Structure formats: structure tokens, C-alpha cells
Amino acid sequence: MTRDEILKDLKNRFKDDIIEVVDRSAKRVYVEIKPESLKKVVLFIFKDLGARFNIASGMDDRDHMEILYHFILEEINLLVSLRVKLKKPNLEIESLAPTIEAVNWIEREINEMLGINFIGHPDLRRLLLPENWPQGVYPLRRDYKEWDPTAIRDRGVS
Amino acid sequence: MKTIVPIGPYHPLQEEPEFFTLTVEGEKIVSVDVQVGYNHRGIEKLSEMKTYDQSTFVVERICGICSTSHPFAFVQAVEDIAQIEVPERAKYIRTIIGEGERIHSHLLWLGLAGHFLGYNTVFMWAWKLREEILDVMEILSGNRNNYGMFKPGGVRRDIKAEDIPMVLKKIDSILPTLDMLKKAVLDDPVLQARTKGVGILTKEAAINYSALGPTARASGIKRDVRKDSPYAAYDRVQWDMIVTQNGDVFDKLVLRVLETFESVKIMKECLLTLPPGEIDANLKTIPPGEGIGQHEAPRGECFHYVKSDGTNRPVRHKIRAPTFMNLPTYKSTVINQTISDVTIILAAIDPCYCCTERISVLDTKGTKLYGGEDLVRLSQAKTERLRKEMGVK
Numbered sequence: 001m002t003r004d005e006i007l008k009d010l011k012n013r014f015k016d017d018i019i020e021v022v023d024r025s026a027k028r029v030y031v032e033i034k035p036e037s038l039k040k041v042v043l044f045i046f047k048d049l050g051a052r053f054n055i056a057s058g059m060d061d062r063d064h065m066e067i068l069y070h071f072i073l074e075e076i077n078l079l080v081s082l083r084v085k086l087k088k089p090n091l092e093i094e095s096l097a098p099t100i101e102a103v104n105w106i107e108r109e110i111n112e113m114l115g116i117n118f119i120g121h122p123d124l125r126r127l128l129l130p131e132n133w134p135q136g137v138y139p140l141r142r143d144y145k146e147w148d149p150t151a152i153r154d155r156g157v158s
Numbered sequence: 159m160k161t162i163v164p165i166g167p168y169h170p171l172q173e174e175p176e177f178f179t180l181t182v183e184g185e186k187i188v189s190v191d192v193q194v195g196y197n198h199r200g201i202e203k204l205s206e207m208k209t210y211d212q213s214t215f216v217v218e219r220i221c222g223i224c225s226t227s228h229p230f231a232f233v234q235a236v237e238d239i240a241q242i243e244v245p246e247r248a249k250y251i252r253t254i255i256g257e258g259e260r261i262h263s264h265l266l267w268l269g270l271a272g273h274f275l276g277y278n279t280v281f282m283w284a285w286k287l288r289e290e291i292l293d294v295m296e297i298l299s300g301n302r303n304n305y306g307m308f309k310p311g312g313v314r315r316d317i318k319a320e321d322i323p324m325v326l327k328k329i330d331s332i333l334p335t336l337d338m339l340k341k342a343v344l345d346d347p348v349l350q351a352r353t354k355g356v357g358i359l360t361k362e363a364a365i366n367y368s369a370l371g372p373t374a375r376a377s378g379i380k381r382d383v384r385k386d387s388p389y390a391a392y393d394r395v396q397w398d399m400i401v402t403q404n405g406d407v408f409d410k411l412v413l414r415v416l417e418t419f420e421s422v423k424i425m426k427e428c429l430l431t432l433p434p435g436e437i438d439a440n441l442k443t444i445p446p447g448e449g450i451g452q453h454e455a456p457r458g459e460c461f462h463y464v465k466s467d468g469t470n471r472p473v474r475h476k477i478r479a480p481t482f483m484n485l486p487t488y489k490s491t492v493i494n495q496t497i498s499d500v501t502i503i504l505a506a507i508d509p510c511y512c513c514t515e516r517i518s519v520l521d522t523k524g525t526k527l528y529g530g531e532d533l534v535r536l537s538q539a540k541t542e543r544l545r546k547e548m549g550v551k
Contacts, residue, residue: 025241027387028450052381053368054452055483057463057476068463070450074386079450102368105486106478128195139203 003076006049014041032083039094041082045071046100051080053102058110060142065091065116086116095121113140159183163497176485178504185496190488205475210236210310210444217477218304223266226259227455228477229308231462234389236310237441238449239466245436248312253391254428255299255307256453257421262291263456264414264421267508268339271411274501275352276538283339287332294328297321311441322429329422340415348545353408357491357503360405367487370480371458373507376413377405383454395427407506444470455480457508481507498540
């Protein structure tokens with residue numbers, strides 16, 4: 001299938017799930033979908049279209065959290081980024097880790113960095129933060145405040 | 159009787175120091191758990207406080223071995239936001255630097271793999287060759303590592319025409335020895351006995367784990383960002399993607415050796431056909447928006463996502479190194495293998511060797527402690543035993 005056919009097919013197949021499609025350039029498409037439809041759209045892209053999961057990236061956008069799931073369709077050189085917006089304070093979304101092994105680690109990372117709960121994740125332990133890091137302190141949130149008076153975390157920042 | 163074997167925790171050279179907890183029954187491994195994050199430096203957060211020009215240098219220091227991969231991906235992400243084209247000459251220079259790095263990284267891996275398997279001659283030869291490439295990089299960029307060549311919009315430093323003959327001569331000088339190494343690796347019966355069928359990553363598992371780079375290509379997946387999503391000058395030169403089918407350590411070894419030859423080919427052709435012209439697109443302001451940059455690092459795709467709000471600093475900068483995707487594949491490769499093979503399986507995806515140096519094995523009563531050196535010795539002893547059994551000197 002060509003790029004246009006795939007995009008058309010996606011729009012038809014998930015017309016109730018897609019909120020917005022931004023056709024950014026020949027290699028990049030950003031598709032905003034409803035959080036509850038994430039799993040079926042991802043499974044279609046990953047299993048049926050045979051895309052590769054690049055990574056997910058989470059961001060704090062003040063009144064909501066945003067997660068982007070990046071998939072690349074290698075045959076047609078198209079990077080599809082699925083955008084999911086979660087309204088604060090309900091930061092919960094279904095985990096994809098039970099079906100796609102590659103999502104396992106990044107969901108753990110987003111969980112500890114931004115405090116988003118992935119429902120049904122098999123092993124939602126901390127990935128990168130140390131054990132003495134306090135519960136409920138999320139370093140990539142906009143309202144993050146330094147909690148350790150002895151820490152020097154701004155060296156070299158001007 | 160089950161024994162827990164801790165491996166780790168950390169080596170400061172690689173971005174992802176790791177701690178493995180292997181559960182073994184006798185010699186056989188039954189389960190494995192990986193812990194990372196010992197050297198988490200918060201670079202994503204740090205990058206939000208830096209300007210785009212500063213960030214290029216920050217990300218260059220994420221990894222010491224593949225130091226050009228992160229800036230390569232990062233500048234492409236910034237260029238993706240601004241939607242600008244880089245001058246042709248800059249694209250070629252980027253490709254030359256990227257491939258030089260791949261050659262020295264693969265040689266480094268080959269040397270260490272040889273060392274783990276008890277082939278210290280391979281180690282000496284490979285690292286000697288690597289020196290030549292580091293010299294080449296020094297001629298081209300002024301540095302053996304951390305080249306500082308990249309900037310959003312182009313490169314910082316031009317390649318002088320008078321340097322090119324010397325560089326070509328140096329690259330050519332490694333080819334005969336590299337060829338000898340290739341033959342030595344491919345023809346050695348003991349090496350084959352030691353690595354064939356060891357630590358197999360099946361194609362299905364590689365797809366499900368979204369494995370990258372040599373780890374995926376050794377399992378029969380045609381996956382290479384340089385071919386799938388051509389950038390820089392990779393679609394302007396002739397080269398082949400190496401794919402092997404079995405997914406074991408031997409295939410990964412062969413693949414890396416053959417890939418080194420392709421990198422030499424790309425580097426030479428780029429140097430010979432280097433187009434004249436500007437090396438910088440003079441990118442002044444970054445508009446609001448988001449961009450993604452990908453680069454095929456020696457270990458696989460390096461992925462950067464950058465979001466800009468129109469100021470001189472990124473709002474969000476997500477970095478994903480290839481090992482992040484390759485490391486979890488241990489869960490499927492290490493199970494049912496023996497402890498003496500663990501060193502080489504762990505090294506086969508080319509993570510940090512460090513972890514293997516810090517292995518310690520404790521038997522159930524806690525009376526016997528093996529250090530990393532002992533495990534390397536264990537691995538080397540197995541090769542020695544095979545060598546005797548097969549009657550090879």
C-alpha cells in the first residue's frame with residue numbers, strides 16, 4: 001500500500017477514534033486519537049501494518065499530559081506518531097506492554113518520570129530513578145520542585 | 159537448586175549501566191531480570207534548560223563510544239522542526255563522520271568479543287586497526303572522540319582537500335588486516351563451535367521487542383534507518399545492507415565484520431565524491447513545532463524527539479538510545495544458556511562491556527565468589543577445552 005492509501009484506510013477504519021490528523025511532511029504524520037481507542041489503533045498499526053515501535057514520549061502540557069507513540073512504517077518510510085492527551089488529574093491509560101514487549105520499559109519510564117498510571121502493566125517498577133527518590137515526585141513535570149536540599153542538579157546551567 | 163547470580167551494577171562509559179540478576183539451576187539460566195538507571199543523568203531535563211546549540215554538545219556526551227550518533231539524530235530533529243535542507247557538502251561530511259564512528263565501534267566490539275572468547279590475538283589486531291581509524295577521525299575533526307562536528311543546519315568544520323589523500327591512504331591500510339581478521343573469524347572451527355547456536359534471538363522475538371541495528375539484522379530482519387529512511391548522503395552512495403538469518407552470536411559477529419567493510423566503502427566513496435559548496439544552512443531561529451530525528455548508530459537506530467515553542471530552548475527533548483530497545487531482548491536470548499556463554503551473549507548486542515567485567519557469581523552457600531575476571535577465564539577455558547577436543551592448535 002502507498003502512503004496515501006494507508007492514511008485513507010486509517011481515517012476510514014478509525015473515524016470515530018481519530019480526533020485530528022496532521023500531515024506534517026512526506027515522512028511524518030501526527031494522529032491524535034482518543035485515549036480509550038489507543039489499544040486497537042496501536043494493534044492495527046503494529047500487527048497488521050507491520051510497523052516498528054520506535055518509542056513513546058510523554059510531556060507535561062500544564063492542563064493535560066500528552067503521550068506520543070511513535071511508529072515507523074519501514075516499507076514506505078513514514079513515521080506515524082499517535083498523540084494521546086490525558087486531562088489532569090485523571091492520568092491513567094491502558095498499558096500496551098502485555099501485547100507488545102517493546103513498550104514495557106518506556107511505560108515504566110513514563111510512569112516514574114511523569115506519574116502516568118498504565119493500567120494492566122505486568123511490572124510497573126521503577127526503571128531509572130533511584131530507590132531513595134520519594135514517592136509522588138515526578139522530575140519531568142512542570143511543577144517539579146527540588147526536594148533534596150543537598151542535591152546540586154543545576155551545575156553548568158546559566 | 160536455584161542460585162542467584164548478580165551481574166553489575168555499573169560502568170560509567172555507557173549510557174545505560176545495568177545490573178542483571180540471573181537465576182541459575184546448575185549451569186543453566188532459568189530466569190533473568192535487568193535493572194538499569196545507575197548512571198541516570200537527567201539529560202532530557204537538562205536539555206530543556208539549554209539552547210539548541212548547547213544541547214548538541216550535551217547529547218554528544220551521552221555516550222563515549224558512539225559520540226556522534228546523538229548529535230546526528232538531534233540536529234536532524236531540529237532541522238525537521240524548521241523544515242530546512244542541509245547543504246550537500248555538509249551531508250557528505252556528516253556521513254563520513256558517522257561511518258568512521260561505526261568502523262571504530264565495530265572494531266572495538268570485535269576486539270572485546272575476541273577477548274571474552276579467549277582470542278586475545280583478535281583483540282590486539284582489532285584494537286590496533288581501531289587506532290588507525292581514530293587517527294583518521296583526528297585528522298578530520300581534531301578529536302579522536304567527541305568530534306564536535308555537528309550543528310543544527312550543517313557541520314562546524316570543513317574537510318580540507320589536502321587531508322583527503324592521507325585519510326584515504328590510512329583507510330586503505332586497514333583493509334588487508336581487516337580481511338585477514340574476517341577470514342580468521344569465519345574459518346576458525348573452535349570459534350564457530352563456541353558461538354553458533356548460542357544466544358539465539360528469533361525473528362518473531364526481534365519484531366516483538368522492536369530490536370534495532372545489528373541485533374535485528376542478525377535475526378533476518380531488513381532494518382536499517384540508512385536504507386529505510388535515507389538521510390545525509392546514504393542514498394547517494396552505493397552500499398549493501400548486511401542481513402544474516404540465524405540470530406545467534408556467530409551471526410552477529412559476522413554481520414559486524416562485514417558491515418565494517420561496507421562502512422569503509424561508504425566512507426571512501428563520500429571522500430572521493432565530496433561535492434563543493436557551503437557547509438552550513440545558517441539556521442537562525444527555530445519555529446514552534448515538533449520534529450523527529452533518526453540516525454543508524456553502530457548499535458541501531460538512535461531516536462530524538464524535540465518540541466519547540468519558538469524560543470531558543472526546546473520544551474521537550476526525548477532521547478532514545480538503541481540499547482534501550484536491544485537490552486530487553488536478553489529475556490529471550492539468555493534463558494536455557496550456560497553461565498560460561500553468558501559473557502558473550504551479553505556482549506553480543508554490543509551494550510556495555512563493563513557489565514561483564516563486574517560480574518560476580520556466588521554459590522548457594524555463599525562460600526565462593528567469582529569476579530568478572532574469573533568469568534572471563536571461565537569463558538576462555540571453555541574455548542581452550544573445545545580447542546583440545548577438536549584437535550585444533
